[in-house]
Structure formats: C-alpha cells, structure tokens
Amino acid sequence: MPMDVSPSCRAAGPPLAPPGAIRLLFRHLRARALPGLLLLCAALACAGCVRGPGSLAPDPTRPAAERIIHDVPFFAQEQYQCGPASLAGVLRHLGLTGAQATPDGIAEAIFRPGMHGTLSLDLALYPRTLGLSSRWYDGSVADLMAAVDSGQPRIVMVDHGYGLVSTYHFMVVVGYAPDAVIVNSDRTPLQRLPWASFLRTWDRTDRWTLEVRRQEPAPAPAP
Template sequence: MIENVPFHPQEAFQCGPASLAGVLNYWGVQVTPEEIAKDIYSPSAGGTLNLDMMLYSEKKGMKANQYKGSMDDIKTKIDLGYPIIVLVDLGLLVYQQNHFMVVVGYDENGIIANSGKDRLKPIATKNFIKTWERTNFWSLWITPQR
C-alpha cells in the first residue's frame, strides 16, 4: 500500500478533481481540487471528462497515460509506488454513474482506494471488477517527466 497519497474528500460531482489533486500532490505538484475544477469541470457533462484529466496532468508537467488496466497491472504499479486513478460505473442497470477514485493499495480481498469521502476504503475484488469493467477498465497512470 502507498501510505502517503494525499486525500481530498470529494464535493458533489467533483471526484475527478479530488482524485487528480491527490495524485498530483503525491508527485509534488501543489494544486487543490478547487483549482482543478475551475479549469476542467464540465457543467454540461455533470463532471470531469477522462481526456481533460490526462491533459490537465500534462499541463502541470507530468506524463499521463490513459489505458485499459487489469488487476495485475494495478498490483504491479502499486508495488512500484504508483497510485492509479480508475473510473468505475456505480450506476444500476442502464443508469450510468461514473466515478473516479485513486487506487493506493491492495490485499487478498481486493483494492484499497481513496474514493469520494472515504480514505483508504477497502473494496472487494468482485465488486471492484464489476464496476470497473463497465468503463472498459479505464485507468490513468500519472508519473513525473523523466
């Protein structure tokens, strides 16, 4: 588990800026969720777009890759000290409710994430995969430029 990823409790519809701020802060970029939201929150979308999360990270001098992740990939990156932003769909049936969260660890039961108002929230593998699969396992890996 990566213990020192900053946590920002999410305000309404601000999971993208809260997640992004935590990962950027982890890498030493000083920015608040509010500053991020002013720049990339989309009122018409009722949230933050995936592409804008990546572009904002790059604007702040980071390398950002969005890709289709896997549990093995998450475990490898966590072991190497990289928190990963994932997009899950918490909606029911045909109702979509996308949500960004930061995976900071894992154990034999599932993942550990900073999600919404919960810091270090354990999520069972089965539940996580079910909601993550609905977004085609969308993941965002942010690292410093080297």
C-alpha cells in the same frame, strides 16, 4: 460497504479511452434516453466492432499479501468533483504544490458545469499542462498491483450504474489485499472494496486507468 456512488460525486460522460470507447459512448447515449429506433440502429451498426461485457482478459491471480501506499494525500470529494479530488491526490503525491494541484484549482480548469462533472479526457490531459506525463489505458489487476508495489497510485474510473443507466466515478487505487482493492474515494480514505464488486464496476468502463508521472529526463547527447 455499499458500492453505489455518492450522489455528490460523479464523472461526466463515458471514458474516452482507446479500446472500447465506442461501446461506452453508446451506453452513455442510452442513459440519456435517445429514441428507441435510433438506439436500435446504433446497436446494429456497432454490433460487429465493439466488445461485449466480460470479454476483457481474465485476471489469473489475486494478491497473496497486503500493500498500501501510505503517503498519498486524500481530498474529500465534494459535489461532482470526484475527478479533480482524485487527481489532486496524485499530483500532491508527485510533489506538486499550489492551487493547480488542489481540487478547486483543477475543477476551475476542467470541470464542466453543464454536465455536472469532469470528462475523463479532460482529466487525463490536465497533467500535461503542468509538464507531467499521462496515459490512459485498459488496466488489469496485475497492473494495479505492480503500480502499488512501485509506489505509484493509479486513478481508475468505475461505473456504478445499473442496466442501461451509467453512473461514472473516479477513485484512486492506493493499495491491495487478498480480499480487496484499497482506494481513496468519496469522503473516506483507504476504503476496502471487495475484488468481485470492484471488478464488476471497473469492467463496465473497460477498466479505464490513468497513470500520471513526472517526465523522464531527456537522454544526454552523445559526446
């Protein structure tokens, strides 16, 4: 299936993740066509402190079987709302109800009209306003497989852009197979994306991954 992102859904701006954020911000600035001299200066300044493409740790294995989390609700991603739609599916999977766990309710809180999208930082922090735990990090195939095995969907950001232009997109990983990662994305649930194609676009965001969980109960005080 085609891997280019639907024009009706995009993530706004570079992913604000701990490692690799500077390189992604620079790529985002290039996509906005800043003057060439400024870009050259920024590139020289950052050359010694960012990772180049392909420098992420390799994934030594691929799954030998297929696993799917079948009870993750799916919301078709409307115009510019891939982030809220992805997060809504995960929140519903965790048992949240009401408008705060719908694409429209989430978008009302974090969608940025001027950017025609949702910032990854806003998406990552929103669950905390609902009393949930969230963390974003550089993921791996092994991590995605472990999450699926434990029944925990993960939100990932990929970059479907080309060359100097980035087009960020959120999707929910709900399964895996020997030949594909299985995601809820755009307007189709349980899409199968070949590993090579998926990893190529995921690598462009330093494999940005979002985990959302319920808060662990506080330990009981010692008697």
